Amino acid sequence: MLTINNLRANVGDTEILKGLSLNINAGEIHAIMGPNGAGKSTLAYTLGGRPNYEVTDGEAHFVNKDGDYDNLLDMDPHERAAAGIFLGFQYPVEIPGISNLQFLREGLNAQRKVRGEDALSGAEFIKLAKEKAGLLKMDMEMLKRAVNVGFSGGEKKRNEMVQMGIIDPKLAILDETDSGLDIDALRIVGDGINSIMRKPDKAVLLITHYQRLLDLVKPDFVHVLANGKIVKTGGAELALELEEHGYEAVAA
Amino acid sequence: MSALPTKRDEAWRYADLKLLADIWQDMPAPEQVTVKAGESMARQISEIPTIGNGVAIANLDVIIEDGATFTLHLLAMNAQYGRINIKTTLGKGSHFELGGAILGSGDQTLEIVTETIHAKPDATSNQVVRSVLGGKSTGTFMGKVHVARDAQRTDAAQSVKSMLLDRSATANSKPELEIFADDVLCAHGATVGELDKEALFYMASRGLDPEKAKRLMLQAFIDDAFVSAGDNVRDTIESKALAVLEALS
Ligand SMILES: Nc1ncnc2c1ncn2[C@@H]1O[C@H](COP(=O)(O)OP(=O)(O)O)[C@@H](O)[C@H]1O
Ligand SMILES: [Mg+2]
Numbered sequence: 390m391l392t393i394n395n396l397r398a399n400v401g402d403t404e405i406l407k408g409l410s411l412n413i414n415a416g417e418i419h420a421i422m423g424p425n426g427a428g429k430s431t432l433a434y435t436l437g438g439r440p441n442y443e444v445t446d447g448e449a450h451f452v453n454k455d456g457d458y459d460n461l462l463d464m465d466p467h468e469r470a471a472a473g474i475f476l477g478f479q480y481p482v483e484i485p486g487i488s489n490l491q492f493l494r495e496g497l498n499a500q501r502k503v504r505g506e507d508a509l510s511g512a513e514f515i516k517l518a519k520e521k522a523g524l525l526k527m528d529m530e531m532l533k534r535a536v537n538v539g540f541s542g543g544e545k546k547r548n549e550m551v552q553m554g555i556i557d558p559k560l561a562i563l564d565e566t567d568s569g570l571d572i573d574a575l576r577i578v579g580d581g582i583n584s585i586m587r588k589p590d591k592a593v594l595l596i597t598h599y600q601r602l603l604d605l606v607k608p609d610f611v612h613v614l615a616n617g618k619i620v621k622t623g624g625a626e627l628a629l630e631l632e633e634h635g636y637e638a639v640a641a
Numbered sequence: 642m643s644a645l646p647t648k649r650d651e652a653w654r655y656a657d658l659k660l661l662a663d664i665w666q667d668m669p670a671p672e673q674v675t676v677k678a679g680e681s682m683a684r685q686i687s688e689i690p691t692i693g694n695g696v697a698i699a700n701l702d703v704i705i706e707d708g709a710t711f712t713l714h715l716l717a718m719n720a721q722y723g724r725i726n727i728k729t730t731l732g733k734g735s736h737f738e739l740g741g742a743i744l745g746s747g748d749q750t751l752e753i754v755t756e757t758i759h760a761k762p763d764a765t766s767n768q769v770v771r772s773v774l775g776g777k778s779t780g781t782f783m784g785k786v787h788v789a790r791d792a793q794r795t796d797a798a799q800s801v802k803s804m805l806l807d808r809s810a811t812a813n814s815k816p817e818l819e820i821f822a823d824d825v826l827c828a829h830g831a832t833v834g835e836l837d838k839e840a841l842f843y844m845a846s847r848g849l850d851p852e853k854a855k856r857l858m859l860q861a862f863i864d865d866a867f868v869s870a871g872d873n874v875r876d877t878i879e880s881k882a883l884a885v886l887e888a889l890s
Contacts, residue, residue, distance in 0.1 A: 437842075437846050438845075439842050440838065440842065465845070465850075465851075466842060466845035466846055467845045467846075467848050467849055467850045467851070467854075469846075470845065470846055470847060470848040471848055475846075476846045478843065478846075481843070482837075482839045482840050482842075482843040483840075484837075484840045484843070484844070484858070484861075485861065486858075486860075486861025486862065486864055486865070487857055487858070487861045491857075492844070492847065492857075493847065495849055495853065495857065496844065496847030496848040496849050497847075497848065499848040499849050499850060499853065500848035503848075536843075552847065556847065556848070
């Protein structure tokens with residue numbers, strides 16, 4: 390579904406990704422772990438096309454609806470979203486004056502338009518939003534409020550998952566979605582990721598520091614990202630090893 | 642008619658004096674409005690009347706009698722030089738509510754200039770102005786508040802925010818307080834900013850194209866000025882503003 394080959398990227402003038410390669414197939418869940426500052430968020434942002442994250446070398450391709458691969462790096466951020474990539478932000482952004490419902494409806498319908506699908510009516514959208522909010526145990530009243538404004542850290546993360554449910558992407562790149570969640574919220578979010586994304590035609594790239602999320606969302610592959618590269622890949626057991634011995638010992 | 646103002650006249654220091662000179666002899670006298678004691682009146686200026694040669698001027702002189710309420714909503718846009726002058730004199734326990742947006746592009750000069758006279762006790766005024774300025778445009782809000790000696794318990798608030806879409810645009814915000822009473826609240830806040838790039842990327846990541854994302858943010862920004870309007874007025878005035886915002890984004 391996603392192929393990344395020898396990707397190098399600068400943030401400002403500093404090279405952060407230093408030749409990163411990764412393949413993700415439909416039906417797979419990949420976890421990326423690694424020390425602070427390794428470049429995990431940079432990888433997520435670069436795949437999302439964030440301005441100022443400049444690719445200097447390498448390639449990234451993403452499957453389209455005909456099963457062919459498009460050059461991801463040629464696409465604008467909103468085109469990548471329409472192609473089926475969802476970015477769960479480590480720090481979700483507050484947008485005063487725009488309600489969650491308006492934000493999501495406009496976003497979803499813009500994606501549908503690019504894909505040649507009909508826009509959802511107001512009633513259809515509300516039904517969808519209610520269903521996904523229910524799944525993540527988020528009060529519908531919160532979705533009427535401005536995007537993330539006044540939300541706690543945990544509520545913001547949960548809101549990311551409601552958005553993912555509504556948008557229903559092919560690939561979700563989730564950047565530390567588990568941080569800031571209490572135990573109950575973690576379970577709700579873990580169950581949400583499983584029920585929304587664990588499907589044969591979808592895939593997840595889960596950036597996390599913690600085994601407790603991987604206990605809920607069992608990864609097929611675990612990668613260690615250090616100093617801008619994938620330095621080790623293994624199965625679910627690699628995460629346990631990392632938890633026990635630390636990044637330095639395992640990835641050295 | 643008085644003499645043509647110069648840059649040294651405080652109330653005209655940001656004006657387009659060249660264009661003003663052409664129409665100075667045709668300057669309209671202020672329209673006199675009185676809101677009778679205990680009554681409410683709402684007015685809108687969504688198109689500043691054109692005086693000639695790209696110049697549009699609106700001029701109101703409002704008396705708000707005791708216990709009355711005057712609600713005014715303004716759109717300053719679509720003129721090479723546009724100016725809205727509002728003078729209000731507040732009676733005892735009265736209220737003046739003003740919401741205005743300044744939407745400038747090209748090398749337009751647009752101004753909202755208010756003079757709010759709290760002449761009697763217990764009156765309140767609230768002024769909210771939002772500017773969205775692109776190109777080399779200049780948007781100015783000047784708000785003079787005068788609180789007379791016996792106008793105790795006056796509460797006069799101003800909130801002025803400007804959004805610059807280009808580095809070449811200019812926002813001026815100038816409060817002026819003349820306070821002769823001692824038991825008075827005069828809150829003033831002014832900020833100048835740019836579109837939040839993080840929010841724009843967040844919106845793009847959910848599928849919104851850059852123009853649409855920008856437009857939604859600008860709409861939300863100016864909406865602050867119109868929340869005080871009734872639903873009908875708010876819809877009408879915001880759809881007029883939207884047409885101009887679309888051209889700006
Ligand atoms: N906007 C930025 N400008 C300059 N350096 C940045 C910026 N964002 C991140 N970095 C740097 O890039 C490196 C990788 O950051 P990041 O991808 O956030 O790491 P991780 O998510 O793995 O903790 C860090 O050294 C960080 O300081
Ligand atoms: Mg990070």
